[in-house]
Amino acid sequence: MISHISHLECPQCRRKHSADNLATYCVCGSPLFVVYDMSGVREEIDTEVFPSEMNSMWRYSQLLPVKSPSYVVSLGEGWTPLLLSRQLGKHLGLRMLRIKDEAQNPTGSFKDRGLCVAISKSLELGAKSFGLPSAGNAAVSTSAYSAAAGVSAHIFMPDDTPEPFFEQCTLFGAEIVRVKGTISEAGQEMRKRNGDWTDLSTTKEPYRVEGKKTLGFEISEQMGWSVPDVIICPTGGGTAIIGIWKAFEELEALGLIGSERPRLYAAQSGGCAPVVRAIEKGTDNLEPWVNGDTTALGLRVPSPFAGREILNAIRKSGGGAVAVADQDIAPIRRMVGKLEGLDICPESAVGIAGLRNLIESGAIDFDEEVILLNTGNGARYTNIKL
Template sequence: MAKYLGATKLAIPSAGNAGGALAAYAARARLEAHIFMPRDTPRANVTECCELGAHVTLIDGLITDCGAEIARRKTEEGWFDMSTLKEPYRIEGKKTLGYELAGQCQWQLPDVILYPTGGGTGLIGMWKAFDEMEKLGWIGNKRPRMFAVQATGCAPIVRAFEAGEKTAAEFPNARTIASGLRVPKAIGDFLMLNILRQSN
C-alpha cells in the first residue's frame, strides 16, 4: 500500500519483528526503510534489518523514544510513518489472525484468547475481524474472552485494566527480556482496554 500511495521512504520504531518485516517488504518493493530501535534490542533483530538493507538507527531509550524520533523527523525526511496505529494497514493485516483462527475452528471461536501484548495491533485486529465476520453472518455474537498478557516489568494495559482505567499511564522503568513487548505506553491503549472489557 505504501508504494501504491506513492511513499518512497518508510520509517518504523521496533524492538522486535515489525522492523524485520518492514525491512523485508521494503526491500522487495525497492523502498527505503528506516528502522529506529532501542539500543538494547536483541542483536538478531538489528542484524536482520541491516542485512535486508534497512537504515537502522539505535536510540538510547525505549520504543516510545524511537517513535518520538520518527515523529520529530518524518516531515523533514519525507518518511511515511509506519508506527503502530499511525496508518490503517497493520490492523487490516492483523485481522487475518481472527479470520484464520475462526476458519481453523470451523467458525466456532474459542472461549479464551491469551495474547502477548505490546502495541496491541493483534488484539485490536482480531476483535475487528470478529465484528466483520458477525456482520457477514459467518459467526454468531459470542466472543472469546480476551486477555492481554504482559511481563510484570512492563504491564501498562494489565495495570490499567485492573485499576478500571479507560487509558493506560506510561509504565515507569519498563523492562522485560521480551523486547517486542516492552511498550511502556501504547497508542491504542483505550482500544485494547475497551476490547478486554467488552469480552469479559
C-alpha cells in the same frame, strides 16, 4: 477478488475520513479503523467462501484494504497452522490447547501480517519509503517487505535490541538508527529527524491492524467458522488484540459466526504492564508505565497509542489482563521446547505464564478451548540465556 474498502472511521469521535489518501490518526488523537462495504462482501461470499487454494492471508482480500493486486507485496504471510498441543496443554491442566504458530511467517513473526498490508496499501496510496520505531520483529518485517517492494526502510531501534535483529535489517538493506531507551524514545528520535518517509508506527496508521485482523479470520476458519472460548494475546502496542476483536465483529456482520466471542486475555510482563494496571483500576485510558523494562522486548511498550481500543477489546470480550514475572520466561521457553518442539519467543512465554496463572486462579476452566498465540520465533532473542 477485490477489496470492499469503503472509508476510515474514528472509533472515538465517529468522524469519517477518506481512504484514498495516506492517513495517520484522527484529529481527536484516536487511531482510525478501516470500514468495509459489508453488503458487497456478503453477496460475494454467498457463492464462494474465501478461496481455499490461496494459502496466505490474502485469501481474505475482500476484507483487506489494497484495491489493486499489483500493489500487494507478498512473501507468503499468514495461513499459519493452528497446532494441537501434544503435551503443554495437559501439563498446564487443560483438556485441549491449540497454538497458532506465527513463527512460521516469512520473517518469523506475526508482525509480517500487519506490515505486509500497511506497506502494500501505503504504496498504492503513493508512499515512496518507510520509517518505523520498533522493538525488533516489526523492524525485520518492515525491512523485508520494503526490500521486496524496492523502496527504502528507515528503522529506529533501542540500542539494547539483540544483534540478530540488527543483522537481519541490515541484510534486507534498511537504514538503521540505534536509540538509547525503549520504543518510545525510538519513536521520538524518528519524529525529530522528520524524514520524508511514511510513518508506520504502531496504530498511528490504519492498516497494520487490518493485517493482524487476519489472525482472527484464520482462527475462526480453521475451527470451521466457530470461535474458541479464550485467546491468549501477548500484548505490547496492541495491534493483535485490537485486530482480532475487529475480525470477529466483521465475521458476525457477514453471518459467518453469531454474537459469540472468545474472551481475549492480554498477557504482559510485570516489568511493563500498563494494560494490566488499567484493567485492574477500571480506567478508560492507559497511563504511561514509568521505566518499563522486560526481556520480552515486544512487550516493552510503556505507553501504547491505542490504549482505549485495547481496553475496549478486552472488556467487551469479557476477558482480562494478566502480568507475570520475567524470571518465568526462560524456564517456560525450555519447557515448551521440550514438550512441543517449538522455539517460542519470550513474549509467548509471557502468554503461557499468564495462561498458567489464569488456570490457577480459576478464570479459565480445564474444559475450555484455549488458543495461545506463538507470536514469533525465539532464535533472535540472544538477550535471554536458555
